[in-house]
Amino acid sequence: MHPILKLVAERLALGVLLLFAASALIFGLTEILPGDAAQAILGQSATPESLANLREEMGLNRPAVTRYVEWLGGIVTGDMGVALTNKLPIGEQIARRMSSTLFLAFWAAIISVPLAILLGLIAVRFQNRWPDKLISGITLASISLPEFMIAYILVFFFAVKLFWAPSFASVSPGMPLLDQLHAISLPVAVLTMVVLAHMMRMTRAAILNVMQSAYIETAELKGLTTFKVIYRHAFPNAIAPIVNVVMINLAYLVVGVVVVEVVFAYPGMGQYLVDAVVKRDVPVVLACGVIFAAVYIILNIVADVVSILANPRLRHPK
Amino acid sequence: MTTPLLKVRGLKIGATVYPPGEKPHDIEIVHGVDFDVEAGKVLGLIGESGAGKSTIGLASMAYGRGGVKLTAGSVEVNGRDVLKAPLKDIRKLRGAEVTYVSQSAAASFNPAKQIMEQVIEASVGQGKFSKAKAQARAVELFTKLGLPDPDTIGNRYPHQVSGGQLQRCMTALALCPEPDLVVFDEPTTALDVTTQIDVLKAIKDAIRDTGVAALYITHDLAVVAQVSDHIMVLRHGEKVEYGTTDQIINTPQEEYTKALVSVRSIEHEEKQPTEPVLRVENITARYKGTNFDVLHDVSVDISPGQTLAVVGESGSGKSTLARVITGLLPPTAGKITFAGRTLSPDLPSRSIEDMRELQMIYQMADTAMNPRQTVGTIIGRPLEFYFGLKGAEKQKRIQELLDEIELGQGFQDRYPAELSGGQKQRVCIARALAAKPKLIICDEVTSALDPLVADGILKLLLDLQRIEDVAYLFITHDLATVRAISDSIAVMYQGKVQRYGTKSEVLTPPFDDYTDLLLSSVPEMKLGWLEDVIANRKMESAGN
Known part of the structure; x- marks a missing residue:
């Protein structure tokens, strides 16, 4: 078998294993929390008898391992259970929420990833000169401010003062794409600013590291322009670390958008999770937790695989 | 014009x-x-x-x-x-x-x-x-x-x-x-x-x-x-x-x-072998996770106070031999006897005395020293560790060692970065000598140095050998160095000892094909040498 296939298969198997471990961890943690679903449904005024009855009815008295296996079996077959609060199937809810979140994350990624890499390349080209310092300054400032702060500043200027964009990102299914994009323009801008610095600085550092190599000197002595040297000779050798950071940030765009979704009242996964936590809707929390874990693991596997593919020694063995 | x-x-x-x-x-x-x-x-x-x-x-x-x-x-x-x-x-x-x-x-x-x-x-x-x-x-x-x-x-x-x-x-x-x-x-x-x-x-x-x-x-x-x-x-x-x-x-x-x-003007008279201080017998070794032997049935002896040069191309197994002798790579077969006792194959089970009497000097003096320690600390460490020397006594011994390697006063407080390449290698020699070893393994110690500086190091090593009666296992790919300092020579090729004996035996014809190739490939300061040598070859060089 080609060594690459073997490595990729190893990574995938490891990912599946990790996902099981994560699901067990999430389940275990919700078990530790004080109170359970029965308590949450009946509220403070519940009598011990009614609690016991409800627990019996919901099967909460059975051992945790049995319930975990049942729950896991459901998830593997695509059945995530029913929300406690509104009795709706969680799967459908999540499908809708997830598509909203992915829509937002997709546009934030489309803008931020190429922009971060381009800015990183420019920063290398003008290393320690004003464009580099300007790029570093702005991106560092934007990562240093809390997300909600950036969000409110943008809302203040672009929604309240200039009326360029709505302060609430309400998107409905029938809207034309352009209107949808207009609606989410501010949250996308906030997310872009939040993830930009990390990716841009890693691009800069990884390429600068490669720029010390002897083959960069060879390229310069071929009479190539500095920018050609950077993107033809340095960038291909810096892909692996860059991809890793890009993937971590993409995962953040899906998993870490809670604050932004709340600020802009955007109906995504973040909001859904926050609501569920507030209402002690344990099955929903569990489902969201597993999905977030899966997103992280999948994106990291992608990063690993891309790093492997980017290595010519693995791609073309002797 | x-x-x-x-x-x-x-x-x-x-x-x-x-x-x-x-x-x-x-x-x-x-x-x-x-x-x-x-x-x-x-x-x-x-x-x-x-x-x-x-x-x-x-x-x-x-x-x-x-x-x-x-x-x-x-x-x-x-x-x-x-x-x-x-x-x-x-x-x-x-x-x-x-x-x-x-x-x-x-x-x-x-x-x-x-x-x-x-x-x-x-x-x-x-x-x-x-x-x-x-x-x-x-x-x-x-x-x-x-x-x-x-x-x-x-x-x-x-x-x-x-x-x-x-x-x-x-x-x-x-x-x-x-x-x-x-x-x-x-x-x-x-x-x-x-x-x-x-x-x-x-x-x-x-x-x-x-x-x-x-x-x-x-x-x-x-x-x-x-x-x-x-x-x-x-x-x-x-x-x-x-x-x-x-x-x-x-x-x-x-x-x-x-x-x-006229570089490499060192004259060294070859000594005759005596009862060996180190005896390597039938060593076979391979690295973990590989399925081929890097050393096959290697046997060599080193007499006290003499130099065995191990010579060969990269990949011939010479550094692996050093790793086996020092215990870093336990062999799969064979036996090593040192100063009359059998050395255990792996480093952790060797005694402090075994370690003291067998020291190493490396090719890259730069990376073999802690850049944050002064020369005094670097040389003082083995004095403390092996002999428990402290205070004035230790200082005196450090100064003696510095004198031996021809670095005078004031070097004690310097950091490696403040030394030239040759001086760094001298400090490494002093550190090895500090343990009063019976054998020092020198792994390509002059390869990274300029010819004239390397010459100085080789002269120093020979002088120290006379004074301290220490044996050297000298690993090198440079035949001029071999000629300059060795008493006996082992030519290694693809993990085997191709030719082994006293210097005069090994360097006297008739040669086997590989030794001939190796010896004839050393550039000579003579016009037209290159053409002559290519025309007279018996064997194609491998791996190029």
Whole structure:
């Protein structure tokens, strides 16, 4: 078998294993929390008898391992259970929420990833000169401010003062794409600013590291322009670390958008999770937790695989 | 008289240095050098490291490595001063009129791109040839340089060809755009001696056939004597002597040149073997996770106070042998007896006494010392550890050791970064001696040093051997070193001891084919040596 296939298969198997471990961890943690679903449904005024009855009815008295296996079996077959609060199937809810979140994350990624890499390349080209310092300054400032702060500043200027964009990102299914994009323009801008610095600085550092190599000197002595040297000779050798950071940030765009979704009242996964936590809707929390874990693991596997593919020694063995 | 292709006048080169504990300041590393290279001629630049030879070579492409600045003078290529030319014009010159071959092709090829793409990049990028024409020319050059599968080797990635092959590819890269001048910067130094000779021949033929002019930079006078028409000897950024190759080799005028020509003047009388201090018997070893033996049935002895030289190419197993003896790699079979007792195969189960009596000195003195410790601390550590010395007693012993390695007062408080390469290696020797060992394993200890400095280290090691009666296992690929210091020799080839005996036995014919190849491949300071040797070979060199 080609060594690459073997490595990729190893990574995938490891990912599946990790996902099981994560699901067990999430389940275990919700078990530790004080109170359970029965308590949450009946509220403070519940009598011990009614609690016991409800627990019996919901099967909460059975051992945790049995319930975990049942729950896991459901998830593997695509059945995530029913929300406690509104009795709706969680799967459908999540499908809708997830598509909203992915829509937002997709546009934030489309803008931020190429922009971060381009800015990183420019920063290398003008290393320690004003464009580099300007790029570093702005991106560092934007990562240093809390997300909600950036969000409110943008809302203040672009929604309240200039009326360029709505302060609430309400998107409905029938809207034309352009209107949808207009609606989410501010949250996308906030997310872009939040993830930009990390990716841009890693691009800069990884390429600068490669720029010390002897083959960069060879390229310069071929009479190539500095920018050609950077993107033809340095960038291909810096892909692996860059991809890793890009993937971590993409995962953040899906998993870490809670604050932004709340600020802009955007109906995504973040909001859904926050609501569920507030209402002690344990099955929903569990489902969201597993999905977030899966997103992280999948994106990291992608990063690993891309790093492997980017290595010519693995791609073309002797 | 025609205008020379390259005309350098009053060239001064400076750099900013950042010494530890001082403010950064500018220094001058080349102090006004003049020379010409005529079209189609080869000028050899020779000198020790720090002489400024690479810096001068790169100056012909208006390139300063790192923080190097070309501060004064003129460098005219085809009648145009490249130091005054704008960057746009310099880029047109680089990779078209003047090209460069570096010491380490392995590092100078981009690992992520195929060889062909890199070989033709300059020709196509500079608009000299179309892609198809450049590729055809590259294949032609691959053939001329004796590369295997010239039609397809360009499709490989750099890691898929050997070091010697890659060095030829680098030469093809430099010759592809039909330049007027090629700067060869130590192109064969990193290669094994048997590989070097083939690459050297390939380069020489390529220079002759294409009629290109060349600057050939090296520290090895014997090598440059084979390829150049003229030689310029450099020292500390100044010209020492300039002349035809014949003049420099046969009738050098300056003292420094004479020293370079007659380097390795050490006379060492061979001692006869006695009851051995170290006996290696039938050692076979392999690395974990591999399925082949790196050492096969190796047996050698070392007598007390004598030197066994282990010689061979890279990959022949000489350093692995050292790892087995020190216990870093337990062998799969065989036995090691040291000072009358059987050594346990792995390091953790050896006694402190075993460790004390068996010390090591490494090739890279730089990486073998903690840069944050002073010389005194570095040498004092084994004194504390093995003998429990403290305070004034320890200080006295440190000073004695420093005197032994010919470094005087004031070195105790210095950091490794404040020492020259030779001084660093001396400190490593003192550290090994501090343990009062019976045997020191010296792994390529002079390979990273300039010839004259290496000579000093070898003399020191021999003196210390006389005084301390310590035995050396001397691992090297350099046969001149072997001749200079050994009492007995083991020639290793592909993990086996090919030839073993006292120095005179091993170096006296008749030779086996491999030993013959190895011995005949050592460059000699003689015009026409290269052609003679290639013509008289019995065996092709492996792995190039």
